[in-house]
Amino acid sequence: MTDCGCEKARRDLEEYLRNEVCKTQHTDIAEHLEHCEGCRDEALVARTLTEVVARACKETAPEELRDQVLARLRAVQATH
Template identity: 80%
Template sequence: MTDCGCEKARRDLEEYLRNEVCKTQHSDITEHLRQCPECRDEALVARTLTDVVARACKEAAPEELRDLVMAKLREAQASH
């Protein structure tokens, strides 16, 4: 295991967080994040943002809101 450095860790961070890097790259980035507070903080922000977006995509809008939006869309289409 080697420290891959900030540039590589940041460049591959999204793939790392989605487990889309090979085992060697994963180990190298993990090692770097252990040693580098700045990259570790960036990884935490990226992971938190990814988790929040994923949760938001799973939530459905209330039925009343969906009905209102659809009515407005139909109204807008009818006026064109």
Template identity: 80%
Template structure:
């Protein structure tokens, strides 16, 4: 397999991390990440950021905040 290079690896990184690239590109990008510390670090940052955002989206707002937002929405809808 031929190393795809930094430009391609970085261009397709998000799709690669979501398993949305073809198998050929996936192998090339994986090989590149295995051999390029800079791109591997970028992939780690992207993976970590995605995981943190996903966790934050699962958190529920405090009940008091929820009640305040709903009250304001009701007030706005009444006008």
């Protein structure tokens, strides 16, 4: 086992969660997370936050709200 340490695991955590690290780094960070409760907790928070934001980005505003926002934007633009 190669423990990459907390500093490296936390520094590369976002890239790790998006699968943007090489296979060796991925393995090292995964092994570290298995044995380090603090980093594992941080990874869980980051993963959960990423999933919530991704779900929120898929939602669309109700048509009526979108129409109101667009009308207001047009009104503001017309006065400037």
